[in-house]
Amino acid sequence: MFDDAVTHRSARALGRRIPPGFLFGTATAAAQIEGAARVGGRTPSVWDRFADEPGRIVDATTPAVTTDHYHRLGEDVRLMSDLGADAYRFSFGWTRLQPGGSGPLSASGVSFYDRLLDELLEAGVSPFATLSHWDLPAEYAQGWLDRETALRFGDFAGLVGTRFADRIDGWITINEPATVTLNGYALGLHAPGLSLLFDALPAVHHQLLGHGLAVGALREAGVRGAVGITNVYSPVRPLNDTPEDVAMSTLFDIVHNRVFSDPVLLGRYPEVPDELAGLFGAFADIPAGDLETISQPLDFYGLNYYVPSLVAAGAGSGESPDGTSQAMADLPFRLEPLPQYPVTGFGWPIAPEYLGVALAEMSARYGAHLPPVYITENGASFADEQGEDGTVRDAERVAYLSDHLTAALDAVAPGGVAEAVDLRGYFVWSLMDNWEWAAGFTQRFGLVHVDFETGVRTPKASFHHLREALSARPRA
Template sequence: MPLHNRPSAEALGRSLPAGFVIGTATAAAQIEGATQVGRRTPSVWDAFSAEPGRVQDGSTTAVTADHFHRHVEDVRLMSELGADAYRFSLGWTRLQPNGRGPLDPEGVAFYDRLLDELHESGITPFVTISHWDLPVEYEQGWLDRDTAHRLGEFAALVGERFGDRVDSWITINEPATVTLNGYALGLHAPGHSLLFDALPTVHHQLLSHGLAVQALRAAGVRGQVGITNVHTPVVAASGSPEDAMMAALFDVVHNRVFADPVLLGHYPQVPDELAPMFGAFAEVPAEDLAVISQPLDFYGLNYYMPTRIAAGAGSAESPDGTSEAMTELPFRLEPFDEFPTTGFGWPISPEFFGTALAEVQERYGDVLPPVYITENGASFADEIDAETGIVEDDERIGYLAGHLEAAITATAPGGVAEGIDLRGLFVWSLMDNWEWATGFTQRFGLLRVDFETLERTPKASFNWLQSALRARDEV
């Protein structure tokens, strides 16, 4: 967002609706490190990052931002920021080595300390149970229906242990990214390139969500329960029928097969000519859909960018790496040349944030529970000024200001998505982290992390958000 159009931090802070939650978000595999501490066993991302050529810069999960040893400092910085909430994930194999049996006391002790520190600082915990770090022992991963039951069992254990101190639970994070990048295109762990044969992982992840909801509620957790899906508005690259059909196909495989079963209780209908691609959903048991579509306390929506789709295969290159499987798809991603881009090459287009919210409102209407934006943020090539020691990340400030303003405007009375009860927004990310297959090459944080010394430095965006939150609290 250009400087001359950007609201000041103070004006934006004063415009936040009463009770609107502003938080930061992270994931265990990206920040904790300490992979050899205690009885923790490898996750699929530990194994994936250890394979040569899988991660762009050759880095691994071994240390990342070392949050395991530095969480006291990180919570202090969150408190200085003025954040209302912190969304983090539980390291599955730190808590349940090998993905079997009871919780490990040393792993439990770490999360006990973190939860205590958050509560002492007045920061509300939002806990994600599964943020991509499956145990390596689950050899077929999400291709195996049994993995859904393993997550349900894990949810029961953590719900019983931490249920009195967690205000909000997120069952799984971005199943669309897991299916598309991890099983269809081979870009993420576990690295399969199955294209449409990856679709069984959709159902098994959603079933795991439903089983986790049941387990948490059976454990008597006090907190609200929801899921996080990533949504992208999809537009056709031209007015041709072929581009329109492929855009509709991408909307189904990225958005609707993940949201419709949760919110409507069924998989989306597709045109007859596309039906053969979706055979995995042809005979889904009704009892599975009943488990998947239990009422939720909130719906988590991650938003980063829109997507433009054209018919016909495209390049094997993507921001996450190279995937020959992409050249076998019937569609390709086209750029938004009219917008500036992030370090990942993603279009910066706050106006499409309102579109995403409006599409969700239109599709799900009265069955849509209250919504949290559980991730929104951008990577840029941040550098510390050698003379001042300041990270002047003006692009990130513009991104966050534009998107926060767009979300509030879209859901306000008279907005394009005024029917949505929007409860808050979590900035991705609290700190620079290990960004999956791109390693340390993409920086999303409000805090700069020196990955040599692990020193944290608040960026200008941290100070900007701090000013906005102080102005809000003075109203």
């Protein structure tokens, strides 16, 4: 579906930029698409509980049905195949596979994921699996604040790794521990809805410890696929060059980026300026051996990129594109808008050049310690236009994805700002419109439009654009 020959040519030109062997995929998460919340013995997750609390979800929807992927799995795999995607990044629903978060794996849950993997492999789509994509059993009352959760996660990884060892090409332990910590435990915007500010930092360490235990468990299980972690990265800049703004931008860089990547890649938490050290007391007494567990060598590092961050000293209003958090007004810094950039439906600045900056900063910080990298999420929500003929036009998404993929490829090309990075692939967020966490059904990220009343899927213009691009790729 192309409006004109220029659009057709731009798609094919994009495809010719993609090097042979570069993996192109789409991504989803179990809680956002599966539905079937009470089928097969599945028990509630923290997100089921959170969504049942009045006022937590913008439109008062829940993950009970979402896009009903559980019952439409075959249709969704056919969409991936029709797109020409090389890979599909999905997540295991912890409580679908292990109801209640303890005991053996559920035969019903195993059967569902067996079917998904079999259909992906039959369609020639490489499976990449995430063990925890913001999904946690509701029975874990303290969540990631409790060290026991890390131990249970390591056990869960061992069970899942043993069962699916032979059919998964990429294993991601945890998705975006930064977002889980900041939105879920510090600011109260996501499940479990706690507003602890810097007292949320134990959730950082326990997620990273869980990651390390999961890496060990997967390798002990003999998985054949590559093993890594995924975190969101935001390049940070001060609003002004004043000492106060520079200090607060450093603080934000530490709490959003470095406390998650430094332990994994360097085996230590970042050094902080003396005047900020009191905020990081949670890391002062780490049990012996934890950092060694956390920093086991990885086969790849997953980087999710959406926005840069402009930081100023002083409290903000408590308003953010992700929702309202009164806790934000108690922080010593605030996030400022970047008016020079257009924005997505979420109000996020569209700044593709900063994807290259993100890769360059990771390369500069970690050098030889940085393993091969995948962009494991990149995408945007827009108010798509559905015509009377049923077609869905999303020119903004076409431009967004083209510009960001091009920026990533330019950054790692010879002479690029991140040419030392071994960039292996790029995953679009998301395959289809879904239940967008606290935003419910109000934000659409998909290449495929979903009618949330009927479940009907309609590929958008961006889907057709990328399909044309992928068909024009040079082959090895």
